[in-house]
Amino acid sequence: MRILSADWVVPIEGPPIPNGAVAISDGRISAVDTAHELGSGERFPDSVILPGFVNAHSHLEYAVYAGFGDGLPFGPWLMLHIERKRQLGVEEMEAIARLGALECLRSGITTVGDASFRGAAATACAELGLRAVIYLEVFGADGTGLETWFEPNRARVQEAFSPRVRLGVSPHAPYSCSLDLYQACAELGLPVTTHLAESEAETEWLRTGSGPWRAFSDLLVEPPGTTGIRALADAGLLGPHVVAAHCVQADEEEIALLAANDVAVAHCPRSNALLGCGIAPLTALREAGVRVCIATDSPASTPSFDMFDEMRAAIAGARARERRPDALTTADALELATLGGARALGLEHETGSIAPGKQADLTVLSLADSPFLPWEDPVTATVLGGSPDRVLATLVSGESRFEKGGETWLELIDAARSARSRLLSHAAQTS
CATH class of the missing domain: 3.20.20.140 (Metal-dependent hydrolases)
Incomplete structure (x- = not known):
């Protein structure tokens, strides 16, 4: 079992959970509760856990x-x-x-x-x-x-x-x-x-x-x-x-x-x-x-x-x-x-909210050093203060598919930029 915890968990189908935690087993969410009940596991301070x-x-x-x-x-x-x-x-x-x-x-x-x-x-x-x-x-x-x-x-x-x-x-x-x-x-x-x-x-x-x-x-x-x-x-x-x-x-x-x-x-x-x-x-x-x-x-x-x-x-x-x-x-x-x-x-029974039985498709967002801390409303802070630069981790079926500071993906990025260069080169030739 893997457990993630943060200042808040926002399930969507229920009120935000302060000091929340999400337990993951076999790629699915097995429990959603406070860290006091589930344990802290991997702790993300100044952060919120959202459905992906x-x-x-x-x-x-x-x-x-x-x-x-x-x-x-x-x-x-x-x-x-x-x-x-x-x-x-x-x-x-x-x-x-x-x-x-x-x-x-x-x-x-x-x-x-x-x-x-x-x-x-x-x-x-x-x-x-x-x-x-x-x-x-x-x-x-x-x-x-x-x-x-x-x-x-x-x-x-x-x-x-x-x-x-x-x-x-x-x-x-x-x-x-x-x-x-x-x-x-x-x-x-x-x-x-x-x-x-x-x-x-x-x-x-x-x-x-x-x-x-x-x-x-x-x-x-x-x-x-x-x-x-x-x-x-x-x-x-x-x-x-x-x-x-x-x-x-x-x-x-x-x-x-x-x-x-x-x-x-x-x-x-x-x-x-x-x-x-x-x-x-x-x-x-x-x-x-x-x-x-x-x-x-x-x-x-x-x-x-x-x-x-x-x-x-x-x-x-x-x-x-x-x-x-x-x-x-x-x-x-x-x-x-x-x-x-x-x-x-047509995937609402699989994903879109944090609930037991659903796929563990999760996003961890940091609001550290933002004007939204100390917390008042984690939902408003997420929507008005969030950005891709603040995403710490993205999980699909419980597997970490992106982690901030992790793999750089330079080869992938270079290949895509090469394709853009070709598009721009063709545009210059036909203009």
Whole structure:
């Protein structure tokens, strides 16, 4: 048995435990109590033990894309993104995805729901120890997108899948996938993720086939004449197996459709803000009963896989949109970043909170030398004062997958930087 203890344990499904401890046996949590009852074991002073973050919408294969196209409108930014990633081979994408997985672990993330362009994220998560649902992306105007995208990528990374790294499928978005392809994906019987209602220009194209996206219409599927959410709902393609990323533009009727079909929504406030897409109606989604979580998206649109920054952005955005300081509390944000993500991925019985029987997916965070000590509220201190630099350890199934001051991972980092250099070199040649 392994025991970790700290000033506080924050279980999520229960009040914070002062002088708390967590006992681990065979990769699972066997007990949660005070250190007085369980013993101190490995003691972390000035620290808090949290459930590992569950990042339900990520793109590990874009870990070195930070800053690309900053300031461009969403459509041109997307086209730049597509053009650049075409320059990379599978080995380079795997190198980048390994860096992405490492950055997640460094940030206290123990589980990802990753939309994977080439399947490289599956290999990275298997090697570095992340828990994951890997949604292999597909694109196209008909059902042959499975043959072109899904089947080859699944075959190449099949050995990476396990009870810890699970397979899903991602029809990319209603503007890049036909309803026939969405239907073919649904018939696989796998978890599904897709991008929905992210930008105004996207909505205009889907409704009318007009607007700024006409400039690259040759890369898009025929518009359905309505919004993506309505089109999928009308076709019977929404359900509890679907995680919808973004939903920034969702109106009242669409929110009701998401709730009625028990669709989970991954809220990515930094990505939506930095791409100029807006602020998602988080309060309305939650009040409608939608399973909402907080997720980072990728460094292609945000600077990092930093769930602490993401929680703070979600709080600021919700309070600004609603003009109420209680629109999203720190406790709400922490739950959405942990148990909320687990619920979105259908993993709430395995991870997302600290409870006996669950996987020992844990993050140890130090608040030493911060303005939040002496302690008043460990949850507020965690959300407002936390950062990846303060993560001391990240455990998945009780195994330490990251320890501050431990392995340097220099070879892994150098390989990813080399891939970024190639992207930048190609960009310089074509500019």
